[in-house]
Amino acid sequence: MIKKRVFTPGPTPIHPDASIVMAGPALHHRKREFKEIFRETVANLKTMYKTTHDVLLFSSSGTGAMESAVVNLVSPGAKVVVGSVGKFGERWENLCKQYGMRAAVIRKNYGESIEAAEVDAHLEKDPEIEAVFIQGTESSTGAAMDLEAIGAVVARHPRVISVVDAITTLGAAPLHTDEWRLDVVIGGSQKALMIPPGLAFVSISPKAWERSRQSKTPRFYFDWKREYENQIKGQTAFTPAVNLVQALHQATRFILTDGVDDLIANAALLARMTREAAKAWGFSLFATRPANALTAIAIPAPLDAEAIVSDLEDSFGAAIAGGQGEMKGKILRVAHLGYYDAIDLLGLLGAMECVLRKRRPGTELGKGVSAALGVLAAETAQRLTGDRGTADN
Numbered sequence: 491m492i493k494k495r496v497f498t499p500g501p502t503p504i505h506p507d508a509s510i511v512m513a514g515p516a517l518h519h520r521k522r523e524f525k526e527i528f529r530e531t532v533a534n535l536k537t538m539y540k541t542t543h544d545v546l547l548f549s550s551s552g553t554g555a556m557e558s559a560v561v562n563l564v565s566p567g568a569k570v571v572v573g574s575v576g577k578f579g580e581r582w583e584n585l586c587k588q589y590g591m592r593a594a595v596i597r598k599n600y601g602e603s604i605e606a607a608e609v610d611a612h613l614e615k616d617p618e619i620e621a622v623f624i625q626g627t628e629s630s631t632g633a634a635m636d637l638e639a640i641g642a643v644v645a646r647h648p649r650v651i652s653v654v655d656a657i658t659t660l661g662a663a664p665l666h667t668d669e670w671r672l673d674v675v676i677g678g679s680q681k682a683l684m685i686p687p688g689l690a691f692v693s694i695s696p697k698a699w700e701r702s703r704q705s706k707t708p709r710f711y712f713d714w715k716r717e718y719e720n721q722i723k724g725q726t727a728f729t730p731a732v733n734l735v736q737a738l739h740q741a742t743r744f745i746l747t748d749g750v751d752d753l754i755a756n757a758a759l760l761a762r763m764t765r766e767a768a769k770a771w772g773f774s775l776f777a778t779r780p781a782n783a784l785t786a787i788a789i790p791a792p793l794d795a796e797a798i799v800s801d802l803e804d805s806f807g808a809a810i811a812g813g814q815g816e817m818k819g820k821i822l823r824v825a826h827l828g829y830y831d832a833i834d835l836l837g838l839l840g841a842m843e844c845v846l847r848k849r850r851p852g853t854e855l856g857k858g859v860s861a862a863l864g865v866l867a868a869e870t871a872q873r874l875t876g877d878r879g880t881a882d883n
């Protein structure tokens with residue numbers, strides 16, 4: 491038997507409540523029932539973002555919301571800073587270039603993270619810079635950025651807006667939009683939100699709204715102002731992906747039952763288990779500062795990461811990700827986003843050991859799983875003690 495499972499950094503497993511509602515009857519997007527669902531969904535997103543800023547929802551993949559930030563915030567010819575340590579940083583670069591912005595790129599090796607001090611150096615050097623585009627998690631390398639420190643640096647410069655692609659950060663790592671003074675924060679549906687691709691979100695600070703009024707870049711579908719005027723009324727300017735909004739409504743309800751912090755703690759636990767397994771197999775991590783959202787494992791030659799990916803798919807129906815571009819064949823990426831638990835991960839790690847044993851004769855079975863179990867058992871013991879402690883009081 492082959493049961494298909496996705497362990498990729500998007501798409502991710504769908505929550506059953508979301509699947510059920512998507513199979514139900516269609517709602518009309520201009521009727522009251524939809525408006526109520528829409529409003530509650532946006533309110534839930536704000537809770538997840540830890541923000542009181544406006545949050546707009548678009549029917550597009552995550553890149554659509556990234557493009558919306560570029561066109562609404564800066565005019566052609568504007569000077570911006572882009573942090574680029576992987577394929578998604580390169581997406582910011584391409585977007586800014588395409589719209590005629592002048593981008594100073596902080597480029598570092600794949601696997602490294604952009605540091606707040608490097609952003610600060612650019613902002614101090616050039617007072618004409620208007621915005622900083624960055625990732626919270628660079629999903630192509632598994633690297634995490636220190637958004638708190640970067641937010642603080644940008645906030646010291648009144649002219650500058652911070653724009654964060656937090657598509658794999660939201661629901662996977664701590665994200666305090668308001669407290670960290672992040673102006674624009676982008677999320678996407680197919681990552682920790684437990685629903686299919688097709689929705690993207692953007693939070694907008696008052697400072698970012700002010701800036702958007704000055705942007706001369708043409709925009710139509712992604713015009714924030716028009717969307718805002720509709721969305722405060724529980725509507726969208728154009729027909730939204732109605733069934734995905736219904737799905738997101740269910741998924742965010744599920745997430746907020748225990749709270750976003752629990753979802754983040756789950757991702758952190760799965761990440762720790764995976765990192766320990768990778769080390770026990772004798773591999774190193776690709777990222778210098780590994781993210782919660784996913785673990786990128788460096789696969790040394792002569793092993794071919796792509797062969798491991800296809801073996802897992804062929805023998806077990808398990809989809810993990812390989813590397814993109816120059817990283818192809820050299821890394822494996824295992825996601826910890828959204829609706830996964832420790833039992834899913836233990837199964838995957840066991841399957842990975844079978845595949846590794848075939849590809850690298852001499853691989854001792856159980857080493858990685860055992861290391862992951864060590865992490866899980868310690869966490870479980872702590873949780874049980876914690877619960878009993880509460881009950882006794």
Ligand SMILES: *Cc1c(COP(=O)(O)O)cnc(C)c1O
Nearest residue numbers: 500551552553578627629657658
């Ligand atoms: C998934 C992802 C995106 C969005 O990509 P789409 O394919 O447009 O949804 C953007 N940035 C990061 C860091 C991502 O992981």
